[in-house]
Amino acid sequence: MFNDENKTICAISSPSGVGAIAIIRLSGSQSTEIASKLLRKPERFLKIDAGKMMFATIFLENEQILDEVLMVKFIEPHSFTGENSVEIYCHGSEYIQSQIISELVKEGASVAQPGEFSKRAFLNGKMDLSQSEAVADLIASSSKEGHRLALNQMKGQISNEISELRQQMLELVSLMELELDFGEEDVEFADRTQLIDITEELIHRTNNLIESFKYGNAIKTGIPVAIVGEPNVGKSTLLNALLKDDRAIVSDIPGTTRDSLEELIIIDGLKFRLIDTAGIRNSDDIIEKMGVERTYKNIAKAQVILLMIDANSTDKEALIFIKNIKKKITDDQYLLILINKNDIAKNELSVSLKEYAPVIKISAKTGENLDSLSKLMSSWVNSLKLSETNLILTNNRHLELFKNSNVALIRANEAIKAGLSGDFVSQDLREAMYYLGEISGQVSNEEVLGAIFAKFCIGK
Ligand SMILES: Nc1nc2c(ncn2[C@@H]2O[C@H](COP(=O)(O)OP(=O)(O)OP(=O)(O)O)[C@@H](O)[C@H]2O)c(=O)[nH]1
Ligand SMILES: [Mg+2]
Numbered sequence: 001m002f003n004d005e006n007k008t009i010c011a012i013s014s015p016s017g018v019g020a021i022a023i024i025r026l027s028g029s030q031s032t033e034i035a036s037k038l039l040r041k042p043e044r045f046l047k048i049d050a051g052k053m054m055f056a057t058i059f060l061e062n063e064q065i066l067d068e069v070l071m072v073k074f075i076e077p078h079s080f081t082g083e084n085s086v087e088i089y090c091h092g093s094e095y096i097q098s099q100i101i102s103e104l105v106k107e108g109a110s111v112a113q114p115g116e117f118s119k120r121a122f123l124n125g126k127m128d129l130s131q132s133e134a135v136a137d138l139i140a141s142s143s144k145e146g147h148r149l150a151l152n153q154m155k156g157q158i159s160n161e162i163s164e165l166r167q168q169m170l171e172l173v174s175l176m177e178l179e180l181d182f183g184e185e186d187v188e189f190a191d192r193t194q195l196i197d198i199t200e201e202l203i204h205r206t207n208n209l210i211e212s213f214k215y216g217n218a219i220k221t222g223i224p225v226a227i228v229g230e231p232n233v234g235k236s237t238l239l240n241a242l243l244k245d246d247r248a249i250v251s252d253i254p255g256t257t258r259d260s261l262e263e264l265i266i267i268d269g270l271k272f273r274l275i276d277t278a279g280i281r282n283s284d285d286i287i288e289k290m291g292v293e294r295t296y297k298n299i300a301k302a303q304v305i306l307l308m309i310d311a312n313s314t315d316k317e318a319l320i321f322i323k324n325i326k327k328k329i330t331d332d333q334y335l336l337i338l339i340n341k342n343d344i345a346k347n348e349l350s351v352s353l354k355e356y357a358p359v360i361k362i363s364a365k366t367g368e369n370l371d372s373l374s375k376l377m378s379s380w381v382n383s384l385k386l387s388e389t390n391l392i393l394t395n396n397r398h399l400e401l402f403k404n405s406n407v408a409l410i411r412a413n414e415a416i417k418a419g420l421s422g423d424f425v426s427q428d429l430r431e432a433m434y435y436l437g438e439i440s441g442q443v444s445n446e447e448v449l450g451a452i453f454a455k456f457c458i459g460k
Contacts (some may be wrong), residue, residue, distance in 0.1 A: 006028070006029065007028055007109075007110045008026060008027065008028025008029060008030040008031050008034055008108065008109045008110070009026065009027055009028055009109060009110050009111070009112035009113075009116055009117070009120075010024060010025065010026045010027075010034075010101060010104045010105070010109040010110070010111065010112060011024070011025060011101075011111060011112035011116075011117070011458050011459035012024055012025075012097050012101065012458070012459050013025045013087075013117075013459035013460070014092075014459075016094075017094075018092045018093065018094060019092040020091070020092050021089055021090070021091060021092055022089075022090055022091070022092045022093075022096070022097045023087055023088070023089055023090075024087070024088040024090065024097065024100055024101065024104070025085065025086070025087050025088075025117065025459060026085060026086040026087075026088075026104065026109060027079070027080075027081040027083050027084070027085045027112075027117055027120060028083055028084065028109075029076075029083065029084055030084075030108060030109075031073065031083070031084045031085050031086040031109075032045065032046060032073050032084055032086060033046070034086075034104055034107045034108050034109050035071060035073070035086040035088065035104070037103075037107040038056075038058045038059070038100070038103050038104070038107070039056050039057070039058065039059075040057070040059060044056070045071060045073070048073065050073055050074055050075040050078065051072065051073075051074065051078075052072065053070050053071070053072050054070065054071050054072065055068070055069075055070055056068070056069055056070070056071050057069075058090070058100065058103070060099065060103070066096060066099055066100070066103075067090045067091050067093075067096045067100075068091075069088050069089055069090045069091075070088075070089040071086060071087070071088050071089070072086070072087050073085070073086045074086070074087075077124070077126075080117065080121055080126065081117050081120040081121045081124060081126065082120065082121060082124030082125065082126045083120060083124065088100060111458075112458060112459065113453075113454075113458070114453065114454055114455070114456050114457055114458050114460070115136075115452075115453030115454060115455070115456025115457070115460055116453070116458075117459070117460060118132045118135055118136070118453060118456055118460055119132070119449060119453040122441060122449075127154075127156075128156075128159045128440040128441050128442070129439065129440055129441025129444065129449075129452065130153060130158045130159055130162070130395070130398060130439050130440055130441070131153065131154050131155075131156060131159060132441075132452075132453075133153075133395055133397075133452065134150050134151075134153035134154035134158075135154055135460070136455070136456050136460065137149075137150035137153065137154075137220065137394060137395075138150035138151060138154055139460065141220075142264070142266075142271060143219070143222075143266050143269055143270055143271040144266075144269030144270075145219045145269045145270050145271075146219050146220055146271060149216060149219055149220070149392055149394050150394070152390075152392075153394070153395075157390075157391060158391065158393070158398065158439070159440050161205075161209070161391050162436045162437075162439055162440050163440070165202060165205060165206070165436055166433050166436050166437065166442075168198065168202060169202065169429050169430075169432055169433045169436075170433065172190070172195065172198060172199070172425075172426075172429055173426045173429045173430055173433070175190040175195075176190065176422040176425050176426040176429070177422070177426050179422050180422050180423065180426070192416060192419075195416050195425075196413060196416055196417060199409055199412055199413040199416065200413060202409050202432075203406060203409045203410055203413060206402055206405055206406040206409060207406060208386060208388060208389045208391070209389070209391055209393050209402050210393070210399065210402050210403055210406060211386055212385075212386055212389060212391060212392040212393050213392075213393040213394070213399045214384050215381070215384040215385045215386070215392055216392040216393045216394035216395075217393075217394060217396075218303060218381060218384060219270065219271070219381075219392075219394065220394040221273075222264060222271035222272060222273040223270065223271070223272045223273065223303050223304060223377075223381055224272075224273045224275060224298075224301055224302045224303055224304070225272050225273065225274050225275060225302060225303070225304040225305075225306060225377065226275045226277055226295075226298045226299050226301075226302035226304070226305050226306070227239060227274065227275065227276050227277060227306045227308060228277050228280065228295060228298075228299060228305060228306070228307055228308065228325060229279060229280070229307060229308030229309065229310075229321070229340075230254075230279050230280055230281055230310070230313075230317075230321060231254030231255045231256075231278075231279030231280075231281055232252065232253075232254040232255075232256075232279060232310070233279065233308045233309060233310045233340055233341075234308060234310070234340040234341060234364045234365070235257065235276055235277065235279065235308055236248035236249065236250045236256065236257050236261075236276050237250050237340075237364040237365055238276075238306070238308065238338070238340065238362075238364035238370075239261070239263065239274055239276040240364075241364050241365075241367055241370060242265055242274060242370065242374070243263055243265055243274070247261070247263055248261055248276050254279060254281070255278070255279060255281075255283070255285070255288055256279075257276055257277065257278050257279065257291070258278055258287055258288060258291045259278065259291055259294065260275055260276065260277045260278065260291075260294045260295065260298050261275070261276045262274065262275045262276075263276075267374045267377060267378050268374070268375075268378040270378050270381050272304075272377065275298050275302065277291075277294065277295035277298050277299075278291030278292055278294065278295050279292075279295075280292055280295055280321075280324075296328065299325065299328050299329065300328070302333065303332075303333060303334065304333070304334045304336070304377055304380065305325070305329055305333055305334070305335045305336070306336050306338055306373075307321075307322060307325050307335060307336065307337050307338065307357070308338045308340050309321065309322070309337060309338070309339050309340065309349075309353075310339075310340060310341055311339050311340060311341045311342050311344070311345035311346075311349075311361070312341065312344070312345060312346055313349075315349055315350055315351040318349055318351065318353065319351060319353075322337065322353065322356050322357075323356075326356060326357075334380045335356070335357040336357060336358055336359075336360060336373070336376060336377075337353050337356065337357045337358070337359045337360070338359075338360055338361075338362050338373065339353075339359060339360070339361045339362070340362055340363065340364050341363060341364075341365070342361040342362060342363045342368055342369070343363040343365060343366050343368060345361075358376065360372060360373055360376065397439070397452070398439050401435045401436065401438050401439045402435070402436075402439070404431075404435040405431075405432045405433075405435035405436050406432075408428045408429070408431040408432035408435065409428070409429075409432045411428045412425050412428035412429050412432065415428060
């Protein structure tokens with residue numbers, strides 16, 4: 001088994017701060033021995049079966065009782081890291097936690113680096129690199145869909161796809177290289193039309209994965225939704241209504257919101273980042289101007305834009321404002337026009353706004369039609385999901401490597417079409433394989449691994 005300088009590591013694996021219980025984890029060949037030394041009768045823990053919980057009292061050096069705990073051991077390879085491991089469940093006091101850690105260190109354990117448990121799990125072959133990264137995503141997931149995607153990845157969905165793709169590439173490479181071995185006899189083992197078809201299929205599959213990132217990333221980081229409009233139209237009232245919380249200051253004084261304000265909200269299992277913005281108008285007030293600049297920045301970074309109009313504004317006012325915002329957004333962004341204050345609308349706007357974006361009449365104050373608004377937002381996010389594939393990329397690192405692999409595949413495909421020598425084709429295919437191997441960790445180096453696991457927190 002892999003063991004970094006043969007060290008047994010320990011760390012607090014529960015969140016920092018005070019909870020009813022905290023969990024301390026050890027991993028490495030000496031885990032059981034080191035943990036047992038915290039007890040008056042170490043042999044009790046040495047003899048107990050793996051996976052069996054044991055009640056124990058931990059003493060400090062001066063024979064003072066520190067805590068009553070539960071302990072369990074795991075024997076390699078049947079643990080998260082694949083090494084001998086121990087978990088100690090103590091009471092949540094920060095004092096108790098730090099005392100146990102320092103006792104463990106005195107007995108020979110080292111304090112774990114961030115992500116070191118997961119790194120060991122990877123190096124011991126318990127999971128591949130993309131699965132280890134999914135463990136971090138699973139821990140960070142805060143919505144139903146975010147959790148589902150992380151779980152699929154942890155269970156190996158992306159890893160399986162990568163193995164399949166690499167296998168197909170390897171078969172192609174073998175064929176090409178076999179031909180090269182018979183170079184002088186000028187044989188063609190591989191039918192060129194078939195090679196073109198296979199490489200195109202591989203390009204298509206990698207394209208799908210690259211495309212899926214739009215959805216995957218939106219799910220993982222939350223979909224930014226900017227609420228924009230002129231002052232006093234009811235933007236902050238809408239933020240509060242959707243959050244069901246009195247978060248933003250609301251008043252009938254135009255220009256109340258000065259700075260943008262962001263809050264998380266879950267709709268239909270999807271995470272949205274709602275951004276209330278300063279009302280857009282020309283102002284001489286320096287602070288208000290800065291606020292409006294921020295509003296434009298938020299429009300640029302949002303994926304959904306809720307453009308709010310007061311139901312009692314004139315056609316002309318509404319049109320000028322909509323056209324102004326429309327100029328600032330791209331086709332990738334989803335624009336919705338909200339006609340607010342429908343509860344006090346005196347008359348309908350006579351101009352048709354539908355040609356600019358879907359229109360929905362709401363009242364942020366009474367809650368009228370807010371359900372429909374939520375439905376529209378979640379349907380749009382779901383529409384980003386490609387129907388053709390269930391595989392969804394959520395990780396930037398994976399995206400870049402899939403893109404590189406895709407480019408190499410396209411080169412291979414073009415080389416075959418141009419009738420180039422098998423040398424070139426197999427070199428491109430090998431490159432495409434290499435990038436996929438970096439995702440799963442089949443090809444990796446210490447530097448890359450260090451960078452990935454350093455982002456994890458201690459105890460993970
Ligand atoms: N009747 C009615 N009043 C509303 C509605 N939405 C907001 N208001 C009122 O409109 C006024 C302005 O609301 P805000 O939410 O502060 O407006 P805002 O768009 O955030 O304004 P700024 O921050 O100044 O840009 C307040 O008095 C709200 O109570 C609505 O749907 N119906
Ligand atoms: Mg406001």
